[in-house]
Amino acid sequence: MTTATVARASISVRGVSKSFEIPREAPFLALKEASIEVEPGEFLALVGPSGCGKSTLLRMIAGLLKPTEGEIWVGDRQITRPQEDFSIVFQSPRLLPWKTVLENVMLPLALGRGKKVPKAEAKARAQELLELVQLEGFGGRFPSELSGGMQQRVSIARSLVNSANVLLMDEPFGALDAFTRERLNEELLRIWSATGRTIIFVTHDMDEAVFLADRVAVMGKEPGRIVDVVDIPLARPRNAESRTSEEFFGSVRRLRQTLSTGVGVDAGGAGAHRAE
C-alpha cells in the first residue's frame, strides 16, 4: 500500500463566485462569494442540495474551471490551471476503454512528469490498490467487462496510486451499494490517516459526510453558497461503531437542520460556525 506521508498543503478559497454564460439568457450565478480555508491534512466534506454548486466549487479548486471572481490558493501558489499534485475522482469512472483495469490504475504513474516510477513498482502498487477495492483478479479485464460500481472502484484505486497531496472526490461512492460504500468509507479514512492527504469530498449523504469529515461545509442554493461550516466532534479512528454514537446522530441532526433552514445552527455554541 502506498502509505508514505506526503507534503502537506493548505487550500484557501477567497471570495469565489462563478457565473456561467448561457446563450440568449442572463449569466447564471452558480456560486456566490464562497470562502473557506482547508487545513493541511484536513478532511472536508461539501454537502448540499442538487445544483447548489458543489461540483462547480470542486472543479474550481481542481483548476478545471476559472472563478468569475475571487481566488483559490494552495500554499503560496494561486490555482489557475490543473495541479499535478491533485487527484480527482469524478461521479462517473472515466476510464480509458482501450486499456486494461491494471493499466488504467497505473496511468497516473505513467503520466507523472519528472517522477518516474519503475514499471514493476507501478504494477505492484496498482495491484495492491485493486486488492484494496476488492478487484484483485480483474486487472486484466477491460472496463466494459465490469459493472458500473466496479468501474468506479477502479477509478478510486487510480486516484490513490500516486502520492498526490490533495484528493478531490465528487460523490465517488454515490453509485455503490451501501455495504461497499461503508467499507470504502473506512478504507478511505485509513488511507487518509496513513498518508496525510488533504481531502475535499462532495456528497449528498449526510451520514457519509459526518462519518468521514473533520468539518462539513453546508451549501445552499439560489444562489449556490456556503451557508455554514460545521465541526464534527466524532472521535477518531472511526469505525462501524462510530455510526451508532450520540455524537454521530447529533452531527447528522445539526446538518439536517442547517440544510432545511438554510442558515447556520448554533446549538449551544460548540461545533458550528459561519463560513468565513
Ligand SMILES: Nc1ncnc2c1ncn2[C@@H]1O[C@H](COP(=O)(O)OP(=O)(O)OP(=O)(O)O)[C@@H](O)[C@H]1O
Ligand atoms: N457549464 C455550465 N453551464 C451552465 N450552467 C452550469 C454549468 N455547470 C453547472 N451549471 C449550473 O450551476 C449550478 C451548480 O451546478 P453543480 O454541478 O455545481 O451543482 P451540484 O451541487 O454539484 O449538483 P449535484 O449534487 O446535482 O451534482 C447548476 O444549476 C447547474 O445547472
